[in-house]
Amino acid sequence: MxxxxxxxxxxxxxxxxxxxxxxxxxxxxxxxxxxxxxxxxxxxxxxxxxxxxxxxxxKVRGASNAVFGLSEEDAAKGVCTHSSGNHALSLSYAAGRRGIPCNVVMPRTAPEAKKAAVRGYGGIITECEPSTTSREEVFAEVQAKTGGDFVHPYNxxxxxxxxxxxxxxxxxxxxxxxxxxxxxxxxxxxxxxxxxxxxxxxxxxxxxxxxxxxxxxxxxxxxxxxxxxxxxxxxxxxxxxxxxxxxxxxxxxxxxxxxxxxxxxxxxxxxxxxxxxxxxxxxxxxxxxxxxxxxxxxxxxxxxxxxxxxxxxxxxxxxxxxx
Structure with missing residues (x-):
């Protein structure tokens, strides 16, 4: 640590x-x-x-602060995160308002209502197993592929x-x-x-x-x-x-x-x-x-x-x- x-x-x-x-x-x-x-x-x-x-x-408070605090250069690459739901849909909402891409890794067991909201705000979902280990491993692959700014759900x-x-x-x-x-x-x-x-x-x-x-x-x-x-x-x-x-x-x-x-x-x-x-x-x-x-x-x-x-x-x- x-x-x-x-x-x-x-x-x-x-x-x-x-x-x-x-x-x-x-x-x-x-x-x-x-x-x-x-x-x-x-x-x-x-x-x-x-x-x-x-x-x-x-969570839209923290997500919006991160998204609208990005420079134009960094924002152009979009944002990405891992989340069981509310941070994912909040980051998707904020990214949509700024007009930039948002990739999120979500557990396959996350509530369908939250997945639907993410997609509704324009977020792109990659699913993982419902464990912290799987979440972080799959996210590392997504971030490497997209190059988006990592907005951690809380840290x-x-x-x-x-x-x-x-x-x-x-x-x-x-x-x-x-x-x-x-x-x-x-x-x-x-x-x-x-x-x-x-x-x-x-x-x-x-x-x-x-x-x-x-x-x-x-x-x-x-x-x-x-x-x-x-x-x-x-x-x-x-x-x-x-x-x-x-x-x-x-x-x-x-x-x-x-x-x-x-x-x-x-x-x-x-x-x-x-x-x-x-x-x-x-x-x-x-x-x-x-x-x-x-x-x-x-x-x-x-x-x-x-x-x-x-x-x-x-x-x-x-x-x-x-x-």
């Missing part, structure tokens, strides 16, 4: 520049509240709804700075919270959250939420070093990837705690949000609420921000219909 001193770690100035750069291409998503969930948890919850974002997920300073714009908006919209909860997979959103809040609201506790069946970030956090699972199995398809050096820097320095939820707890939280708030969210996005419901005493009496990271779900395969 690279030493952090050898890597460029984005700064809050990068977040401010990103917000200005991407403003024409993203939504300033709403913050919603729910008296039902407030009563259920004993906390005051504020849901930052990135499921209403362009391309249906927060990229441009992407982390772009994701940091979400918390900046949230703090402007709410006037502040005691705690902020977001899902953790590779750690792009949580890193952007750490980057922004450590600069503008260092008193806010940052909590990461993870599936029990893909809990490598939780185990890494407890062990004090990265533990990477190659191919975890969870309904939260967006959270199957491991932490990398840059995201580990933020997690290890700024995250207060990592909480986990079972598959059933994730499904229940997803269904309850659909029922009560009438918003579409995918399983990965239900993990924060699932961990709040599971650990009510930790959040009771607090103002709590919850980042709802995306809404790209296969409507023909809703998890509570599969049980």
């Amino acid at each position: 690279k030493d952090v001193s050898e890597m460029y770690i984005p700064t809050y100035d990068d977040v401010l520049e990103a917000h200005e750069r991407i403003a024409p291409y993203i939504h300033r998503t709403p913050v919603l509240t729910s008296s039902y969930f407030n009563e259920l948890t004993g906390a005051e919850l504020f849901f930052k709804c990135e499921n209403f974002q362009k391309a249906g997920a927060f 990229d300073p441009r992407v982390i700075a772009g994701q940091g714009t979400c918390s900046r908006e949230f703090m402007e919209q709410t006037g502040g919270v005691d705690m902020m909860v977001a899902p953790i997979g590779g750690g792009g959103m949580i890193s952007g959250t750490c980057l922004t809040l450590s600069n503008i609201a260092p008193e806010v506790q940052i909590i990461a939420s993870e599936p029990e069946q893909a809990d490598d970030a939780y185990r890494s956090f407890k062990a004090g070093h990265i533990i990477a699972d190659d191919a975890p199995e969870t309904i939260a398809d967006g959270l199957k990837v491991p932490l990398k050096e840059r995201t580990w820097h933020f997690v290890s320095n700024y995250v207060s705690d990592i909480l986990t939820a079972s598959e059933q707890e994730i499904i229940d939280a997803m269904k309850l949000t659909w029922q009560r708030m009438k918003i579409v969210m995918e399983p990965s996005c239900a993990v924060p609420l699932a961990t709040i419901l599971k650990n009510k005493e930790k959040f009771a009496g607090k103002r709590v921000g919850v980042i709802v990271t995306g809404g790209n779900v296969d409507l023909d395969k809703l998890p509570w219909m599969l049980n």
Whole structure:
């Protein structure tokens, strides 16, 4: 693993520049509240709804920052990445807006809804097996063939700075919270959250939420070093990837705690949000609420921000219909 001193770690100035750069291409998503969930948890919850974002997920922030930050010369070669879905379709969206090619490597098991969205935005898909090893091997071949700029789904300073714009908006919209909860997979959103809040609201506790069946970030956090699972199995398809050096820097320095939820707890939280708030969210996005419901005493009496990271779900395969 690279030493952090050898890597460029984005700064809050990068977040401010990103917000200005991407403003024409993203939504300033709403913050919603729910008296039902407030009563259920004993906390005051504020849901930052990135499921209403362009391309249906927060990842369009980081992807747009990377794409529109490229020089004309580099942009001409296009961009490429590997992703289970939301980063792939977000990068395809941003590349389409700039009029450049986008090649993405996706697991063959990725949701069809996400593959269809990638193609709809003009992205070219190469499929791989559902493991980190296969993903990275196939991607190396695609990048060698296309020569596109590699925009990593999360271990990229441009992407982390772009994701940091979400918390900046949230703090402007709410006037502040005691705690902020977001899902953790590779750690792009949580890193952007750490980057922004450590600069503008260092008193806010940052909590990461993870599936029990893909809990490598939780185990890494407890062990004090990265533990990477190659191919975890969870309904939260967006959270199957491991932490990398840059995201580990933020997690290890700024995250207060990592909480986990079972598959059933994730499904229940997803269904309850659909029922009560009438918003579409995918399983990965239900993990924060699932961990709040599971650990009510930790959040009771607090103002709590919850980042709802995306809404790209296969409507023909809703998890509570599969049980």
